[in-house]
Amino acid sequence: MKVILSGGWTLGPVTPLLAIYEVVKEKYPTAEFVWVGTKNGPEKTLIERQGIKFVSFSAGKWRRYFSFVNIFDLFKILLGFFESLLFLRREKPNLCVSAGGFVSVPLHWAAKFKKIPTWIHQQDVRIGLANKLMAKSAKIITVALEENVKKFPVGKTFFLGNPVRQEILKGDKETARKMFGLSGAKPVLFATGGGTGSENVNMLVADAAEELKYVCEIIHLSGRERDHEKLEEIASKNSHYKTYNFFTEEMKHAYIIADLVISRGGFGTLTELSVLKKPAIIIPIPGHQEENVALLAKSGAVVLVDERVETGAGLAKLVKDILEDKEKMESMKNKLAGLIIIAKKENILDIFEKARA
Template sequence: MVEKNKKLKVVFSGGGTLGSVTPLISVYDAIKEKYPNTEFFWVGTKNGPEKVLIEDKGIRFLVFFSGKLRRYVSLYNIIDLFKIIIGFFESLIFLKKEKPDLCISAGGFVSVPLHWATRFIKIPTWIHQQDVRVGLSNKLMSSFATVITTALEQNSNYFPIEKTVYLGNPVRQDILDVDKQKAIELFGISRKKPIVLVTGGGTGSENVNRLVADSVEYLKDTCDIIHLSGKDRSHELLNKIALDNDHYKTFSFLQDEMKHAYAVADLVISRGGFGTLTELSILKKPAIIIPIPGHQEENVAFLAKSGAVILVDQSTCTGQKLASIVKDILGDKESMQNMSEKLSKLIRVSKKQDILNIFEKIIIK
């Protein structure tokens, strides 16, 4: 049994996008609530969207060198290899100095040098696999991991059975604790029409932004739109559209307000990151998913096949076609209800006590 007042040190890592960040925030919240004296660190990326969220939590944010190993021949592989080596030694120095009790990651190449370094000073690690396709970073870290958890039961087969646990996906509980009326007032929405929330992820998406921009005119009599366009994207055109259309509001990025945007949304249009899909699942929101080609398509495929989400291909979709899909969904309340119910059953949300059980089991060892 771990004493509640014991001073522990935990290092999280991940970033570049919010995909590897949001489930770990839930893990952080669970540990912080039960073990308030724990000291936390976060190793992230220099320019990723995660820094604002992490520092807002009061977690010390660190940036080490890291690099991406591509599965094809590229000069950048050589350059990034040197970055990984530098990051490894930075991590080694940090770990020897701070002597953390545990390092936790949900993937991302920023985590690889750190987790490799733990092996040399015998610090336990926990990695979490979200996506349908096992990422290369988690493959590289799995052999050193003390515990591996998975969001999907099928992915347990890709890792050593003796240290793998089917956990489901952690979700921030604060997204459930929202005053809907306050959320409506926050965005200045009348509620005379359904509300569609559009998000292209933490960094945004030019493809999603283009589709939404082209669909606004077609949806003026159908719905109000809250569009999160991404802080790294161009906003000039979107801001002009917002000035000319009362039913369209655009924001580059939302922090705490994101839970309010979810609360007022009748329909969500998003990318196919597993963290976002899990949030939609627990909130029971009908969704149109426009996945990034690659692993996100695999995340969405089994959900679309079961009728839990509507899958849209960004390469063939137009603004007019997207508007038509939105109109069809909003016009069929029964279909919206069925979609949200199916999604909530297909994606398992991890329980706080299960997260704590794994944490305590590692710490006791």
């Protein structure tokens, strides 16, 4: 049996598929997996560390506004479709699975043409354009939020919850202390701007760092594609602040040691924070991530920060206030864990069998 997983450019479409991979691989140890990703995204390193064969295709992103770039990207999509046809002819998979991402669109269209079943998973509150484009040709559609079932075709759409990698739960605090050079004398703040990083989040954390010198130790995952010069300068002058540009195995250890997390508002990240029961300050990308975070913030499960108006000083004060309020931190953990439904292993396998049948 061979399964094609696809998605990339950011790690949003990647993490739930890795969770599905873990479950299926455990049930079918001899199953083969191939990952189709982007040429320049951060996913390649993460996927290959899992021992999964990685290939990249041309990927064009269709923008929902007028842009001349759409013309060039249309040709990329067409090229990706023909690359996909040749790839599927060679690999002869039993199933293609995606959680979004534009690299998946021509692949799933080609799979439909070749009569290969496909399964797409929708995480976010707002339906992504890639999933909208793949929905008609999909054999099975699953959603992380029950309210989104009605937004897809009846009869082939199922509420699953969001899959979470078991690997992310295997962090060790003592390993983390050694790995990140932590003293253990102060609480730990883990700040991340998502798989590709965020310049806005980086600058907010950097500006807050010196004001948090006597409050906490900071692990800052800044993103491979971002400017690190200022961050490294701050780190050289402040022993409580550590900056890194990319994590693979380190991620689970950063999570487990963190008393408080600052992150973007992708649904995969929110799900991981939920299952790990971590209080979090969420700085969503304006747009679809704000919709992900709105309900959680209203319920007191997370603290929402708007990057367009927040300052480093304001963020530092917020971090200090939360870390000093143990009751609030406990409440945030429990509320977040109660609001996001984690996909059960048996349900993932049931959907997998339906999809490949």
